[in-house]
Amino acid sequence: MRILLAFATLWVAASGMAISTNETEAPEPECFGAKQIINTGEVTSAAEFYAGEVDFSIDLFKKVYADNGGIKSKKPQNVFFSPFSVHSALLLAYFGSAGETQKNLGEVLRLGETDKATAIRSYKATQMLHRLSSAANLTSKSYDLELANKVFFDSTEPLSNCITEVLSEEVEEMDFLKKSSESLNMINGWVNDKTKGKIENFLEEGSITSETRMVLANAAYFKGDWQSQFKPERTKPTIFHISPSEQTFVKMMYQKGQFRHGVSEELMSYILELPYVGEDISMFILLPPFVENALDEVLSKLNGSILKEALRSMWKVDIEVGIPKFKIEASMELSKTLKNMGLESIFDPILANMTDFSSSPGLYFDELKHKAVVELNEEGSEAAAATALIALRSSRPLEREKFICNHPFIFMIYDNMVDSILFMGAYRNPKSSV
CATH class of the missing domain: 2.30.39.10 (Alpha-1-antitrypsin, domain 1)
Known part of the structure; x- marks a missing residue:
């Protein structure tokens, strides 16, 4: 059973409605205690929740840098990626994890003593903050910052009612079993749309098969003009x-x-x-x-x-x-890199515990793909993930x-x-x- 953990890089507002496989069942009433309306105070406290993101980003950058020719390289290579994109997708994996897998993800993501309810509420508060900021800045035409997360499940997967309700914007069903090629094209189309055409054909042919049960994807896009432009x-x-x-x-x-x-x-x-x-x-x-x-x-x-x-x-x-003035494009597979950071359990078919996503056993991650683009010019910069x-x-x-x-x-x-x-x-x- 394969799961593909996929990333594109640039920035975007989440879209799409969840379809529950258990529509006849009543949803769990609490859902980690994270279903209450988010207030402005929680938007402010979301910054505290993401305090560990900087340490995670730097540690991941060090590993990616070393993998792309650090001190031993005779031909130095440029490096570029979106640590926030990686962090966001792994955060979704954390929401669907349980037991030792949840603990492992929390440690690698630097979540500290934060419980899952607080993590979900902070995540949703940050999403709201970025949506409000993006809308305001698009109106003033100052910059375009968008981000989107999606968890694409096979329609046969017995999803948790709680997850489909709490992450209603992120969860979407597909027919990986019978329509793997069409599903791949739809996911690539979603990434291409969210990254404003900067990342095309993100997943290669064969990345999704009839054995795929879940694809966890993040797309990010940023385009901004310098406050003081170069002539x-x-x-x-x-x-x-x-x-x-x-x-x-x-x-x-x-x-x-x-x-x-x-x-x-x-x-x-x-x-x-x-x-x-x-x-x-x-x-x-x-x-x-x-x-x-x-x-x-x-x-x-x-x-x-x-x-x-x-x-x-x-x-x-x-x-x-x-x-x-430059442009960098980078594609990478990050599962080995994250294993070197201590994230072992989600890639192990025996150790992985993703039962807060699905009651079906054997759910684990097979690959982690990431692609990023950045371009700097006199007006500003554009970065896709x-x-x-x-x-x-x-x-x-x-x-x-x-x-x-x-x-x-x-x-x-x-x-x-x-x-x-x-x-x-x-x-x-x-x-x-x-």
């Missing part, structure tokens, strides 16, 4: 140092202006914030000095508390900024400085409302970009 006429070819012994040219975008800037001696990096219109979302860039293996050193020290402290310690300065002892000045700069990304750097698209990392990447080699 195309200032973009020019500039040398990018891939390593001390290898250089190439990139199209470097330049501008001068006031931006929040800081330094982190712990991370040995300069940090810059490039807000998108509306300032709910920003891109943060961590730029270490140009020495060999600098990104590896930064990542060895990076964690959630250090990152948040570094972001709080930034100030506005007059500065010249230079950022490469790193040893040197160097003293850095921590006092306020007194004169104009430069922040020129002409060597490897780490970047993240950060949700300032919930304090979470939506997308994260490492730009290391212009030759490996699309």
Whole structure:
């Protein structure tokens, strides 16, 4: 019995109605205690629930970075994916899990002492917050941030009434047994629609078979304009140092202006914030000095508390900024990566306990697929779903400085409302970009 855990990357509002396989049965009355109406206070507390998401994102990024040619790589590769997308889909798996599997997922997702009822309510509150924010910003045309989660079940699966009610927007039935090819096309169409055409043919032929019982998918999309845009006429070819012994040219975008800037001696990096219109979302860039293996050193020290402290310690300065114009596409299978993070049970047909989804035994995950796209240009960015002892000045700069990304750097698209990392990447080699 196979289950495919699938991810696309970009951002989107959930849609679709659940169809219960037990329509004649009365729903459980409590459903983890998570059915009450969500109030504004819970929207605020949702940020506390996602506090562990940053640590999860950084740890996952470290593993993905290492898998894509870390310090041992002779040909550095760019890395890009959506940790929030992965976190969201695994959160749905957590809602359907029980016993040791639930405990295992909670530990890996950094949920702390949060019980499932609180987790579901916080998840739904965050979904509501993003829907309200997205609607407001689409009206003002500042940015487009959307996200959607779906749990596609085979129509023969005896689903829990509780799950189909609490996750009514996320659950949908399909006929994997008799119409596996049509089901695959429908899921790919859903991903393509939610990512505004940026991710096509997400699942390959044969990914869904008559043995598939569930596909857990997340699609994410973000498109935003810089609050301070780069002028195309200032973009020019500039040398990018891939390593001390290898250089190439990139199209470097330049501008001068006031931006929040800081330094982190712990991370040995300069940090810059490039807000998108509306300032709910920003891109943060961590730029270490140009020495060999600098990104590896930064990542060895990076964690959630250090990152948040570094972001709080930034100030506005007059500065010249230079950022490469680039596009990165990445596809990856993450089941092995998550196993290395300690998430074993959901991939084991014997250990997996997904009985809060279905009373039928043997439900487990076979694969975890993820695909992401990001493109930076003068107007903004569109995203579909790193040893040197160097003293850095921590006092306020007194004169104009430069922040020129002409060597490897780490970047993240950060949700300032919930304090979470939506997308994260490492730009290391212009030759490996699309």
